[in-house]
Amino acid sequence: xxxxxxxxxxxxxxxxxxxxxxxxxxxxxxxxxxxxxxxxxxxxxxxxxxxxxxxxxxxxxxxxxxxxxxxxxxxxxxxxxxxxxxxxxxxxxxxxxxxxxxxxxxxxxxxxxxxxxxxxxxxxxxxxxxxxxxxxxxxxxxxxxxxxxxxxxxxxxxxxxxxxxxxxxxxxxxxxxxxxxxxxxxxxxxxxxxxxxxxxxxxxxxxxxxxxxxxxxxxxxxxxxxxxxxxxxxxxxx
Amino acid sequence: xxxxxxxxxxxxxxxxxxxxxxxxxxxxxxxxxxxxxxxxxxxxxxxxxxxxxxxxxxxxxxxxxxxxxxxxxxxxxxxxxxxxxxxxxxxxxxxxxxxxxxxxxxxxxxxxxxxxxxxxxxxxxxxxxxxxxxxxxxxxxxxxxxxxxxxxxxxxxxxxxxxxxxxxxxxxxxxxxxxxxxxxxxxxxxxxxxxxxxxxxxxxxxxxxxxxxxxxxxxxxxxxxxxxxxxxxxxxxxxxxxxxxxxxxxxxxxxxxxxxxxxxxxxxxxxxxxxxxxxxxxxxxxxxxxxxxxxxxxxxxxx
Numbered sequence: 001x002x003x004x005x006x007x008x009x010x011x012x013x014x015x016x017x018x019x020x021x022x023x024x025x026x027x028x029x030x031x032x033x034x035x036x037x038x039x040x041x042x043x044x045x046x047x048x049x050x051x052x053x054x055x056x057x058x059x060x061x062x063x064x065x066x067x068x069x070x071x072x073x074x075x076x077x078x079x080x081x082x083x084x085x086x087x088x089x090x091x092x093x094x095x096x097x098x099x100x101x102x103x104x105x106x107x108x109x110x111x112x113x114x115x116x117x118x119x120x121x122x123x124x125x126x127x128x129x130x131x132x133x134x135x136x137x138x139x140x141x142x143x144x145x146x147x148x149x150x151x152x153x154x155x156x157x158x159x160x161x162x163x164x165x166x167x168x169x170x171x172x173x174x175x176x177x178x179x180x181x182x183x184x185x186x187x188x189x190x191x192x193x194x195x196x197x198x199x200x201x202x203x204x205x206x207x208x209x210x211x212x213x214x215x216x217x218x219x220x221x222x223x224x225x226x227x228x229x230x231x232x233x234x235x236x237x238x
Numbered sequence: 239x240x241x242x243x244x245x246x247x248x249x250x251x252x253x254x255x256x257x258x259x260x261x262x263x264x265x266x267x268x269x270x271x272x273x274x275x276x277x278x279x280x281x282x283x284x285x286x287x288x289x290x291x292x293x294x295x296x297x298x299x300x301x302x303x304x305x306x307x308x309x310x311x312x313x314x315x316x317x318x319x320x321x322x323x324x325x326x327x328x329x330x331x332x333x334x335x336x337x338x339x340x341x342x343x344x345x346x347x348x349x350x351x352x353x354x355x356x357x358x359x360x361x362x363x364x365x366x367x368x369x370x371x372x373x374x375x376x377x378x379x380x381x382x383x384x385x386x387x388x389x390x391x392x393x394x395x396x397x398x399x400x401x402x403x404x405x406x407x408x409x410x411x412x413x414x415x416x417x418x419x420x421x422x423x424x425x426x427x428x429x430x431x432x433x434x435x436x437x438x439x440x441x442x443x444x445x446x447x448x449x450x451x452x453x454x455x456x457x458x459x460x461x462x463x464x465x466x467x468x469x470x471x472x473x474x475x476x477x478x479x480x481x482x483x484x485x486x487x488x489x490x491x492x493x494x495x496x497x498x499x500x501x502x503x504x505x506x507x508x509x510x511x512x513x514x515x516x517x518x519x520x521x522x523x524x525x526x527x528x529x530x531x532x533x534x535x536x537x538x539x540x541x
Contacts, residue, residue: 050426070427071429074428074429075429079427080427082423082424082427086421088416088417088420088424089420090416090420091416091417095413098413099413099417099428100428102410102413102428103428147428151429
């Protein structure tokens, strides 16, 4: 569904992505794990054209994305929940959800989708009229996820959704990822430092190291891999 | 030095203060909107204002019977001019992620360009703004004698501000404007077309300045290529006093400046030649106590 081939991204003289290739299959949960600065966020930013690649291609259902604008890419059904949530603090929770649906024309379905989000995150229903800036970090992450879902995406990309959140909230977020994947057949591309939790729910994963793909495999394979365990899961064999 | 005006004079001056303050508010809004969305002081705004006066002169003066339609055309052309300034002077820099200081220099350049263009096209010889009797005629309310403008301008300003705030807070285009002004990148991720949103902001700000220019011309009918400079500077000051980036703040700042200027002259007529000083003195005093303006929020610069 989403095919990345030989993608190179540079910031000034520094190479952030060095010839990476990956394949995101429809209806799957794919994880990108790896240390800080490995190029995970850059990969997602390149897919959404927030950064312009130097070379390589990103194809979505055969359409080249590197020539399109962010707006066109979002229109095609690819959405990104940015790292650090980036909710619109001075808008209410409801307005944030509505702005997620900015490109949609089918107003008659908004109510149903908002109900679906309220059902997943009951807190958002209670706080519907509250300014998003006054919410806790976990609640803001719920707003960010809900806002992305309001665009009715085919591919949902999330950058560190669990960063800085309480364990219970993290559990909630991961539960939602699985739920939208199964119930709405949404393809999920997930970046996580919490490699353990991410790989557990993933069908396939890529391990990134300083701008390259170090390892790849199914979630179970990577979880069992000795190197991954030592480097990213904080467990050693002996 | 101090002259105590009579009650009737004082009331008359209050009306004049409201008139001048409303005029300032109309132009200040454009500064604040552009700053809100681009973090840029649009120095060319005062020259868009000046151009609007010339456009009004050429469209309305030949046949002022159709002044109402003429003024609407003037407002539309001014909006297009504002968008044009953005497309020529700012978009190319924005596309290349130029530093803010380059945008600022570009703004100053655009300002001089428009002033000199006006000098070449219309010569430096002042022209007289068409006077519409219905608007500039006098009315008497008890002991107070006023130009009709003193009633028309505040009402027009109030209505425009209600429309503007509704546009920004209740419509989809307004939502896009708010999103772009707070977080450009996330706005893009929502599928918002940032370029057209910025264009739209310039169009709205310039259209309102166009209304301001028409009303200004009716009150102060002399047009010259530099006619926008002093009002522009004061309106920028008004926007800063109110809290730049905040529309209600710009209106409040405009009203404060208008009142201070009129009242200073009313109470101290001997120093009326120095009336411009008051606007800037007020700026310094307010910024000393409220560095972000009266109702401006603290803007945290993103690192």
